[in-house]
Amino acid sequence: xxxxxxxxxxxxLQIDELEIEAGQITCILGESGSGKTTxxxxxxxxxSCDQGTVHYKGQDVKxxxxxxxxxxxxMLPQTPLLFPGTIKKNLLIGLLFSKKEPLADAALLxxxxxxxxxxxxxxxxxxxxxxxxxxxxxxxxMLMDPEAILLDEPTSALDDDTGDKIMEYVSRYVKSKGKTxxxxxxxxxxxxxxxxxxxxxxxxxxxxxxxxGAIK
Amino acid sequence: xSEIVEIGPxxxxxxxxxxxxxxxxxxxxxxxxxxxxxxxALRMTVQLILMGYVLVYIFAQNCLSVTLLVxxxxxxxxxxxxxxxxxxxxxxxxxxxIMLSMVxxxxxxxxxxxxxxxxxxxxxxxxxxxPIAGMIIGNSMTGVSLGTERLIGEMKTKKELIEGALMLxxxxxxxxxxxxxxxxxxAIMPTINSMVGMGIIFLPGMMTGQILSGVSPMIAIEYQxxxxxxxVGSVSITVFILTRLGYLTFFNRFSQLEE
Numbered sequence: 001x002x003x004x005x006x007x008x009x010x011x012x013l014q015i016d017e018l019e020i021e022a023g024q025i026t027c028i029l030g031e032s033g034s035g036k037t038t039x040x041x042x043x044x045x046x047x048s049c050d051q052g053t054v055h056y057k058g059q060d061v062k063x064x065x066x067x068x069x070x071x072x073x074x075m076l077p078q079t080p081l082l083f084p085g086t087i088k089k090n091l092l093i094g095l096l097f098s099k100k101e102p103l104a105d106a107a108l109l110x111x112x113x114x115x116x117x118x119x120x121x122x123x124x125x126x127x128x129x130x131x132x133x134x135x136x137x138x139x140x141x142m143l144m145d146p147e148a149i150l151l152d153e154p155t156s157a158l159d160d161d162t163g164d165k166i167m168e169y170v171s172r173y174v175k176s177k178g179k180t181x182x183x184x185x186x187x188x189x190x191x192x193x194x195x196x197x198x199x200x201x202x203x204x205x206x207x208x209x210x211x212x213g214a215i216k
Numbered sequence: 217x218s219e220i221v222e223i224g225p226x227x228x229x230x231x232x233x234x235x236x237x238x239x240x241x242x243x244x245x246x247x248x249x250x251x252x253x254x255x256x257a258l259r260m261t262v263q264l265i266l267m268g269y270v271l272v273y274i275f276a277q278n279c280l281s282v283t284l285l286v287x288x289x290x291x292x293x294x295x296x297x298x299x300x301x302x303x304x305x306x307x308x309x310x311x312x313x314i315m316l317s318m319v320x321x322x323x324x325x326x327x328x329x330x331x332x333x334x335x336x337x338x339x340x341x342x343x344x345x346x347p348i349a350g351m352i353i354g355n356s357m358t359g360v361s362l363g364t365e366r367l368i369g370e371m372k373t374k375k376e377l378i379e380g381a382l383m384l385x386x387x388x389x390x391x392x393x394x395x396x397x398x399x400x401x402x403a404i405m406p407t408i409n410s411m412v413g414m415g416i417i418f419l420p421g422m423m424t425g426q427i428l429s430g431v432s433p434m435i436a437i438e439y440q441x442x443x444x445x446x447x448v449g450s451v452s453i454t455v456f457i458l459t460r461l462g463y464l465t466f467f468n469r470f471s472q473l474e475e
Contacts (some may be wrong), residue, residue, distance in 0.1 A: 081380035189363030
């Protein structure tokens with residue numbers, strides 16, 4: 001689905017070749033400062049590489065419309081991003097941005113229940129805790145029904161238990177709907193438990209690619 | 217209506233008594249700003265005397281090219297003033313937008329105002345054109361300065377929010393819509409507020425001047441209302457162009473935030 005060749009980005013990344021397959025959960029494992037976030041941003045063309053190419057489904061991202069690409073390849077930043085307003089507004093804003101039809105309240109409530117967020121739609125999103133914000137931000141992305149999801153350290157703000165629950169939920173969603181998930185983490189256990197492919201990067205280079213049938 | 221009393225050089229000198237008063241206060245409290253005050257007063261005096269001679273000359277010419285030249289000089293200095301007044305660095309692309317907004321916004325308003333509202337013959341009659349252009353350009357300059365500073369500041373502090381919106385598939389315009397609205401409001405508010413106090417808290421300079429020179433207060437307020445609306449128009453157009461084109465300078469052709 002994604003293919004990087006000869007990619008150089010400032011002094012942060014040097015990737016000679018990396019292929020990320022569709023329909024799989026790929027974990028990018030590495031220390032902080034190893035260029036993981038930049039790698040994700042290359043995939044949704046939020047940054048452009050200085051040299052080399054990034055292809056999405058066989059097409060160079062530089063010839064694709066960046067906004068249209070980001071509607072198919074949606075990224076969740078490390079710090080969950082909330083917009084001022086209610087939970088409902090925050091859930092629907094991804095659909096609004098990507099010019100898709102909003103969903104009915106019942107569907108939104110059901111989704112909140114599935115991610116274990118027991119809140120009303122009209123509550124102020126600003127009062128949520130870090131973990132709740134992350135779940136809200138994740139739900140928002142799943143509503144958008146993207147082809148691929150990019151997660152940047154999705155569990156860093158959560159305790160282990162909640163982190164595991166959320167990851168189980170996300171991986172179930174991804175597998176049942178045939179989505180592609182690329183997740184950046186520094187947590188080896190999370191990578192081992194949920195990654196079907198684990199790409200270890202260090203100092204901006206791909207060090208190792210492991211494939212395993214870790215799911216279930 | 218009686219003609220205006222001419223002050224004359226000697227009685228004008230006596231007005232500098234107020235400056236001496238200020239200087240004595242400053243000295244008495246050892247504030248130590250004497251030099252600045254003297255330089256400011258001197259600059260005011262010299263600049264105004266020069267302007268007086270320039271205006272006498274221009275009024276005598278009454279010619280289109282001289283009037284337009286004065287217009288462009290005024291806009292040029294207003295733009296320079298904006299660049300100087302905004303305390304954060306302004307990128308080249310945004311500078312171009314500022315120039316465009318000032319030239320387009322003020323000239324559109326001035327031409328509309330002179331041709332339609334005042335309806336003078338010839339439309340470039342400098343006695344009308346220059347003071348009106350001065351008020352319109354000056355107020356637009358304030359609006360654009362405020363707007364530019366606000367826009368740059370907001371784009372910086374809300375960077376994560378903008379990037380987050382882009383990650384959710386927002387177009388650059390949708391990602392910064394709130395910032396555009398906010399910038400527009402904060403830039404036009406001083407103009408709106410000055411309308412509220414007008415006539416009660418203060419008598420505007422132009423109206424005061426006209427009344428002093430013997431014009432009936434009713435005509436003076438006619439002009440004042442018209443010019444205030446002209447200022448509203450010009451500030452709106454300049455700030456609208458600034459915000460609508462200005463935000464684009466923060467993005468590149470891949471809809472990425474520029475460094």
